[in-house]
Amino acid sequence: MPELPEVETVRRALEKRLAGGTISSCRVVPPAFNAKTPAPLLKKIAGATVRSVSRRGKYLILELSGGRDLSLHLGMSGRIAFDSPNPHTRFILKTDRTTLYFHDPRRFGRVGCRLPELGPEPLNRDFTPKRLFGALKKSRASVKSLLMDQGVVAGIGNIYATEALFSAGIRPGRAGKSLSLADCVRLLGAIKIVLSQAVKLGGSTLDDEGFLDPFGRPGKFQHSLNIYGRKTGRACAHPLKTTRKPLAGRTSRYCPQCQK
DNA sequence: ATAGGCGCCTGTAAGC
């Protein structure tokens, strides 16, 4: 569930709280994550200082002294907090100034993983309509599954792909290669607006999945969602449809009147 | 080569 805006919100909090701190210890809490965490790595980083916290797509990266990095991925239910351990705590990292808890009920998160090949950062200037056009025209897959493909563009998941496609007036099931350059101009503009606005508002906190930042604060972008999780459009008031054939493994909401 | 599907996991919601 956490996508680029939520992960960026977490990054900013971590930067404030961790940068400059020295790691005194870190450990995974069995049964930890579904994917194995490399134990040798965790031993090596004790004593290192956190220089800064960066983000790449949906990955958080603690940049440490000595040139080592520690990556974190929240999966879909992961949450970073400075509170206290609970039955879902999978990872604990202590510094000389604070303790970080990684809670993850579904255990889809990971720590210390290698980053896969990722596409461009959607909010960077080098992600241009032409580049998006070039990526989409190579594939017969649906435009929505391509937007959620982290190798095409990094950080977009179901919520923001759904919203961006609505804003651009493009149906999620359309083949990527069917989009014109003009479509890509609109789509890229929509992606940048939706993501940057969501970052500004601290991400989206859905009723059920309840994203909270590390200080326990919910996001505010859910009030701006036009179609995700809704039966009628917020802006257009049209009845929405859900594709029964899942795209990239999930059902897809769209407005049959506004999206062509 | 690539696109689609499955499995991982568990809390919540819907259904009987």
Add this chain to the structure above:
DNA sequence: TGCTTACAGGCGCCTA
């Protein structure tokens, strides 16, 4: 009301 089932979802891996 209490139980069962479906669903949500990122990502790695598998297969046609």
